[in-house]
Amino acid sequence: MRARPTWAGRNYTILTAATVVSGLGHSGALIAAAFAVLGAGGSATDVGLVAAARTVPLIALVLVGGALADRLPRHRVMVAANALSCVSQGAFALLVLAGEPRLWQMAVLAALGGTGQAFFAPASEGMVLASVSGEHSARAFAVFRMGMNGANIGGAALGGALIAAVGPGWVLAADAVAFACAGALRAFLDVSGVPPRTGDVGMLRSLRDGWREVISRPWLWSVVVQFALVNAVIAAAEAVYGPLVAEAHLGGPGPWGVALGAFGAGTLAGALLMTRYRPRRLLLTGSLCIFPLALPSAALAVPLPAGWLTVVMALTGVSVEIFSVTWMTALHQEIPEEKFSRVSSYDWLGSLAGIPLATALAGPVQEAVGLHTALWGCAGVVVLLTAAVLCVPDVRQLTRRTTVAAAGVTPPATPPAAEDPVVG
Template sequence: MPTPDSPDSPDSPAASPDSPSPGRRYAWASRNFRIQTTATVVSGLGNAGAPIATAFAVLGNGGSATEVGYVTAARLVPTVLLLVLGGALADRFPRHRIMVGANLFSGVAQAVLAALVLAGNVQLWQLLVLSAAGGAGYALYSPASGGMIMQAVPQEYAAKAFSVFRMGLNASQIGGAALGGALTTAVGPGWVLALDALCFLIAASLRFLLEPETAPAPGGSSMLRDLHEGWREFVSRRWLWGIVLQFSVLVACTGAVESVYGPVVAEERLGGAGSWGLAMAAFGTGLVAAGVLMARWRPRRLLLVGNWGVFLFGVPALALAANAPLSVLTAAMFLSGVGVTVFGVNWMVALQQEIPEEAFSRIVAYDELGSYSLSPVGTALAGPAAAALGLNGALWACAALCLLLSAAVLVDPQVRRLSRRSTTDATEVARERATAP
């Protein structure tokens, strides 16, 4: 039976104009939420297959695991360098316009890359430049997207909304990874990259229909001051920067496994791109399955429960290092997907609950900046590490780091104790923020 703080209770205080009325089960899903979720699903279909296609485009052109790592790093470097700029822009200007422009830019870059791959004999420098262009587009898009989706739902429905959003995104990863792997095997990587370009253009058209929900930040402050204020918000919360520091190494390890080691192992032992596409689809299935769980489960200790999911991040590396058969690898990828969603939903709820709305995009930018900061290094060194330690040795090292960092972050009491607020508490905090000088 629902209590006044339950998301299904008609007596819950309204946190925004999008709060549902009795009898309207999905009234919390505002127009912007529906459009953004649909556009994310569309772009996710292409994005899930593009890394598979890019890796096998390099390998098919005679490249090595080291060159696969360089191409992946080329995408990550501009992402890291431009994320903070993207966050500041998204807190000053209409977020939907930034997303449209970023999607169009990324779509054109992928279209050019697809044309070059289809023409044959694409050069490494071309792959590097166009991968970097895609990373720049993502750096501008992601902070605006994070701010828009957090702004589009009432706080008392945050867990349900973020779970639905992630289920849509993750379902597209299932289809996109399976389709990307199958198409790469059947017709070559160029057509997968062309599909990704088309998906970007469709997503841009959908996001053009989004409406800004708040006015842009006043233009009186400078961009540098905005960045400084966002940094103060970021460093004032130990739980926030502690987990971001943890993820800087975790993302580097998992990125090396998924972008470099996984495709190489699939090519050498498991039958090629189709097998790796199946493994990535299992990862997506785990993401969706956990999304169904998180839409109903409201754990009180947000970050403690979320971090238990992080322990599963290193399971695919363990399976690959142990030379496990494809069936075991797909199970490991499924568990990893479950862990990503369990963490991700709780993390998004914590951010919406604890971060002032006007600083959302800058905090998202600092979050992603820290989380991705070591990824270019990790992917660039993936090949040399495999040469020095052996492929299995590098995989064992990645798995050990994931497990060690998952345990280490729980030393911080702020991570263990940060709790979900009741609807009444959340309303009071929102009122205090709105009236603060």
Template structure:
């Protein structure tokens, strides 16, 4: 793995950190293009907006079913093994999906079934990835590590979305899906080289149900945690409808196809990179207050689509929303990792991700019928309004407004040691690992 030395990462970046970052860059490079490719594969096979939503729902539904089991398993066996197995399964599913699309007209049920296989793999990958990142660096470098990791991830999303949109238009969606399959295979190989001795492993001897109950107690005991997860159960659902269904449909009908939508998606990625760079320099004391304020601009893309604004304006809206949501993403990761005990993080992360994606299958499946019932514009305005209203509501919780960064707090006096820092999180709030809902592994 000497080739990894070409990446000029800081001196604190361990071998495991470099491998994790490289694997995440590879998967996000392919996956951001594959999201566009999957939508246009359905449309090019004669599918409707409802069909696009059903395929998207098939990928997210297994997250709801299997996440808690994935969280318990990730706290019981070496997390790198779970991640490798998930990557291999995703590679196989995407390879078959690509072959079907390239060879002819795939059936809707085939595309939905393969998406469900990928979603199942992601359900096990997500909690395992949450428990990995912080273990690869010293605690004092955690904030820098989160930001460097996310900048690399988001840089890959930029290139993947722009290239994916262009390739879908030029050579068809099947080949973009094939590239994604290859990316998962490469990521599995990189993660196979992780040094298991550097990875925490819990072997408590407790049953899985008991461990899940312990994770639930950790989750519900923190109002800032469950209130933001409840907020994002709706915010993520709304953005999923926009990203997976409404955006591709409007691009296909009004903007000129996959290319312009890929440019807009890439602008979102550019915004996230700049948001990450901003968070390298800006260290707000009230970390969750700053992050939650950054969720308001998430309403801009559906507004731009509802108004059928030209591609440059939509691109600007995506850029601003990407920048602001990255501020939230870094803030959320820092809050999780300084407040949650390391040995319980994968289970807490499973509840985090489960809550955050619980409504996304319904949103994806219902997006088409909703637009048919109230009109595309009405559906998009509804997405924007719910995002703004729920973000305002969560700011009413004092714990959200007052939670501060650890370095902003007074030094602890005599007494027990503080809880150890925890480790990383889709999309927000479970958005730290960068391989979340749509790209969880």
């Protein structure tokens, strides 16, 4: 009996294992960083400032990270980014364990971690699907997402327990070790079959080339614009409005935490489903699965009892994962390998750019129109934007190819068959 599927080669296995290792450490460390700030006498505002310090360089540098990953060997960019994250988290751990860390010190180290993520994320997405043949890409990415989501859920639970037992400093130290182990694993990737990258094109031209790839594909830029706003309103609903509703109507943070955990469990179920489900119309199927993202905001606006909210969050997790796999499969199928990281960086920028502003404005909007109206507004934005994206013909018609070459070699497009069901 084979220990792994035939399509899961050495590089894919290393990448997945490294992601599980780093995910176990990092998801707990994000919680530890918040408790480290509070333990140093910081306020909720200070916790937000440290979280923003991680997010701002990620948004500011992700395009540079994508261009660099298309100019240099991607595995080297990933290893270097892991090394930076290891150093920043190790220094953060030493600072906390030594006692009385200052807010500015924690913010600077969080910013270094965000910088590492800005360079790591586009390079990682360029490597994962290039490690398997095109016909297995959707299943491979679904399994990869299962490992990543499972590590994030388990790491958060383990991190919370360890914070209570030994304190946040040791959890941050464990995250530094996890980054070191993940970087060491990625250093063993076999890139002998990857064409060399000359890097002889200037950075600005690389960014312009990536932008042209995005803007020349209506299905691509329309979804990126959609998620710039969808992610923003969802972040406002979950980070700001959800806790307010939980405190007033659901019984406090406990039921809200269970609901968020159910969303994580739903992503695992969705990834498992996508190891078997192969919709023909990729983006039509994926976009239809964005409509359920309006349900949590609507459920909070009613508000539904905690039990029903948990069910809604679980179903939303399933739908998000279906979209994630179909979206990445479409990117892998349509985008040339040598430009993949640049395109991915624009996708990341669109997904993240609106979140800080939305979370900052969530409170003033709620005070101006009321909590329930604000939540219904979040749900309405998701529905209207998704309906608008479905009006784009390329979104409805982009079809899975029966044969796709590996590593981003793009054969001619296959037109959708007349007998394809509308649901993909």
